[in-house]
Structures are given as structure tokens and as C-alpha cells.
Amino acid sequence: MVGAVAAIGSVAFTGVATYYSAVIAEQQLKQAQEDNELKEREQATRVGFWDQPSPDGRYREIHLANGSPDPVNGLEAMVFLRHEGSYTLYVGSVPPCSETVLRVDDLLIERGEDRKPFRLAQADEWHVASVEFADSAGQSWLRTTSFLGKKETVRDLPDVVGQVSPTQNGTLVALGTCAAS
Structure with a gap:
């Protein structure tokens, strides 16, 4: 028992x-x-974008920053023009701990063969809506002002109606601080 x-x-x-x-x-x-x-x-959270007036206030600038200690590749900014739609601005690689600064006066909107191109600075209303990029591991990301996620998980991306082409290269600026975590 x-x-x-x-x-x-x-x-x-x-x-x-x-x-x-x-x-x-x-x-x-x-x-x-x-x-x-x-x-x-981690790396994707350190990639950002914004636009602002130039230091002297004569024109606007688009800033595409990589605050990580690794490069980002294939960076494209999506520029949205009111009454026009979305245009891609291909930047390519942004080195570690740096930002690419583009003068809006130097950006040309190309809308197709049947419509004359014009400078982004001449557009009434526009904003950078998002950036797409690949991190150092090759993962594609989409970032907006309020969202960060893997690109393949995002649905309903806007149709692209043309492209934005720089007439001059952007300025590469080193960021003041950048450390591996």
C-alpha cells in the first residue's frame, strides 16, 4: 500500500x-x-529621413540619415506630390554614421515621356512619405514617419507615377555620434 x-x-x-x-x-x-x-x-531603427530649410533659408533640403555603424543599401525615398502621386528618388547606398543631404532645387520630377519634367522646388505641396532600404544583412525595410517594418509585410503601397532625379549629387555629411550597441 x-x-x-x-x-x-x-x-x-x-x-x-x-x-x-x-x-x-x-x-x-x-x-x-x-x-x-x-x-x-536594430540597424533599421537608426535610419531616418526629414526635410527642412537650408541653413541660410534659401531652399529646402531632404535629409536621409544612417546612424548605424553599418551601411544601408538600395535606399529609395518616396516623394508624394499633392494632385500628382508618388515618385521614387533613388539614392543608393548611405555609408555608416552619415547622412545624404539633397537640395530640393536640384531634384527634377520626371513624369513620363508625354509630360515635361519640372523641379521639385516648383511643386505646390510635397513631402517625403517613406524610405525603403536594405540593412547590412540584406533585409528590406520600409520606414514612414510613424511606421517601421519589413517591406514584404507591407500591403497597399502607392503606385509610382514617375521618378525624382538629382541634377547634382547630394552632400554626404558625417554624423556627430555613431556607436555600435
């Missing part, structure tokens, strides 16, 4: 221990997945 009680107790203890081991393993797996996602996004 004592042997049967001991066996039942042993089985119950093993069952409880196995359950708690499974719960702990599940929590560890979830934490590892969250850590991997944060590491995967």
Missing part, C-alpha cells in the same frame, strides 16, 4: 515538474524570439 501511494506521489510530482518545465521553456523561447526581433530591427 505504501508503495502504491509513493508511486502515485512520484507520478504526480513528475507531472507537475514537467508542466512547469514546459511553461519555463515556452517563456524562454518567447523571450529569445523578442530578443531576435529587436536585434534584427
Whole structure:
């Protein structure tokens, strides 16, 4: 009788221990997945864009910054013109710890063969809506002012109606601080 009680107790203890081991393993797996996602996004979180007046206030500039210690490649900015649509501005690579600064006066809007190109500075209303780029691991990302995600997970991207072409190369500026984490 004592042997049967001991066996039942042993089985119950093993069952409880196995359950708690499974719960702990599940929590560890979830934490590892969250850590991997944060590491995967780390470089992408350091890529940004904005436009602002030039230091002397005579023209506007578009800034495309890479605050990470690794280069980003294939960077394209999506410029949205009111009453026109979306245009791509291909920049290419942005080196580590730097930003590319483009004068809006030097950007030409090309809308197709049947329409005359014009300078972005002549457009009534425009803004940089997003940037697309590949991190050093080759992962493609899409960033807007309020979103950062893997490009393949994004649906309903706007149709592109033309391109923005620089008539001069942008200025490459070193960022003041840039450290690996």
C-alpha cells in the first residue's frame, strides 16, 4: 500500500515538474524570439529621413540619415506630390554614421515621356512619405514617419507615377555620434 501511494506521489510530482518545465521553456523561447526581433530591427531603427530649410533659408533640403555603424543599401525615398502621386528618388547606398543631404532645387520630377519634367522646388505641396532600404544583412525595410517594418509585410503601397532625379549629387555629411550597441 505504501508503495502504491509513493508511486502515485512520484507520478504526480513528475507531472507537475514537467508542466512547469514546459511553461519555463515556452517563456524562454518567447523571450529569445523578442530578443531576435529587436536585434534584427536594430540597424533599421537608426535610419531616418526629414526635410527642412537650408541653413541660410534659401531652399529646402531632404535629409536621409544612417546612424548605424553599418551601411544601408538600395535606399529609395518616396516623394508624394499633392494632385500628382508618388515618385521614387533613388539614392543608393548611405555609408555608416552619415547622412545624404539633397537640395530640393536640384531634384527634377520626371513624369513620363508625354509630360515635361519640372523641379521639385516648383511643386505646390510635397513631402517625403517613406524610405525603403536594405540593412547590412540584406533585409528590406520600409520606414514612414510613424511606421517601421519589413517591406514584404507591407500591403497597399502607392503606385509610382514617375521618378525624382538629382541634377547634382547630394552632400554626404558625417554624423556627430555613431556607436555600435
